[in-house]
Amino acid sequence: MRQPNLTDVALFAAVVEAGGFRSAAQRRGMSASSLSDCVRRLESDVGVRLLNRTTRSVTATAAGERLLERLRPALQEIVSAFNDLDDDAHRPVGTLRLNVPVPVARYMLPDLLARFLELYPGVNVEVMMDNTFIDVIAAGYDAGVRYEESLAKDMIAVPIGPRRQRFVAAAAPAYLAARGRPLHPAELEGHELLGHRFESGKVGIFEFEKDGRTFRIPPRGQLLTSSHDLKISGAIAGLGIVYTFEDFLREALADGRLVPILEDWWQAFDGPYLYYHGRRHIPSPLRAFVDFIKAEAQA
Numbered sequence: 001m002r003q004p005n006l007t008d009v010a011l012f013a014a015v016v017e018a019g020g021f022r023s024a025a026q027r028r029g030m031s032a033s034s035l036s037d038c039v040r041r042l043e044s045d046v047g048v049r050l051l052n053r054t055t056r057s058v059t060a061t062a063a064g065e066r067l068l069e070r071l072r073p074a075l076q077e078i079v080s081a082f083n084d085l086d087d088d089a090h091r092p093v094g095t096l097r098l099n100v101p102v103p104v105a106r107y108m109l110p111d112l113l114a115r116f117l118e119l120y121p122g123v124n125v126e127v128m129m130d131n132t133f134i135d136v137i138a139a140g141y142d143a144g145v146r147y148e149e150s151l152a153k154d155m156i157a158v159p160i161g162p163r164r165q166r167f168v169a170a171a172a173p174a175y176l177a178a179r180g181r182p183l184h185p186a187e188l189e190g191h192e193l194l195g196h197r198f199e200s201g202k203v204g205i206f207e208f209e210k211d212g213r214t215f216r217i218p219p220r221g222q223l224l225t226s227s228h229d230l231k232i233s234g235a236i237a238g239l240g241i242v243y244t245f246e247d248f249l250r251e252a253l254a255d256g257r258l259v260p261i262l263e264d265w266w267q268a269f270d271g272p273y274l275y276y277h278g279r280r281h282i283p284s285p286l287r288a289f290v291d292f293i294k295a296e297a298q299a
Helices: 006-018 021-028 032-046 062-085 102-107 109-119 173-179 227-234 244-253 282-296
Strands: 050-054 058-060 094-100 123-129 143-146 155-159 165-173 208-209 213-217 242-245 267-269 274-275
Touching: 006 021, 006 032, 006 050, 006 058, 006 062, 006 208, 006 213, 021 032, 021 123, 032 274, 058 062, 094 282, 102 123, 102 244, 123 282, 155 282, 165 173, 165 208, 165 244, 173 227, 227 242, 242 244
Parallel strands: 094 123, 094 143
Antiparallel strands: 050 058, 143 274, 155 274, 165 242, 165 267, 208 213
16 A cells, blocks of 8 residues: 555545535535545555546545544544644634534524624634534544534534524414414313424424423424424414424514414523534634633623
8 A cells, every 4th residue: 555645635535524525626626536536546556546426426435434434523623723823813714614503503603603703714614503412523523513412522512693592482463363362271182282393313302391380282283393483484374383483583573473382381491502522622713602602701
């Protein structure tokens, strides 16, 4: 086996992370054919096929997956080392990669990132929306944001955003006029409950709490979807009762398209946490972002 070129190694990782040559080439500012040549040269150097190539997709072979699993930490350390060449306490430089759930991306990050990026013009931010809990380091992110997750011992969790949030139940006025307004969770029997299916395949449960009593009700109705927008639009159209993040429903409640129900039973929960690996070198953009959200919390 010939000694592989480190640039080819990094480009191989970029292709796998991007899911194809075209996307990786656009991110790297090079042609897809040149990128393909680099990966073929790497495969020739190591004597092993690393990618499965079809007309529709590019995926890592089993050998490629094993190699990439070993390479990711080293590649991230190299990127961090170069970032630190241009870094000081007041001028972080580089890209901050975040993996966050949909509610955080829509209603929390826009204002937060606007203020952060104004303070740090040398930082770029990439945000991927994902509601499942992931190993952020293995997936190539600097940090993630999640709700009430059980984190590994080597992860650090920092509160971000409002510390208390809640789910809100609501329905369209026409639906309540036709089907009646439930005054207790037990009265939801027989109502159309608009369900949400997560990426994992699990269907969310309507959970209501009051005075130590909890009611958990599986959704039942004509609409089950993974789209928050479709679920809320369905509720506004009168298809049934929706139970979701308050931020999602705020505008529709304010203008009367939806009417709140079962207010005394709405479930409150802790706000989200930024989490990242505590045993690794912290890239300067992430360090600046952590300091920023801590300062925001104290303001």
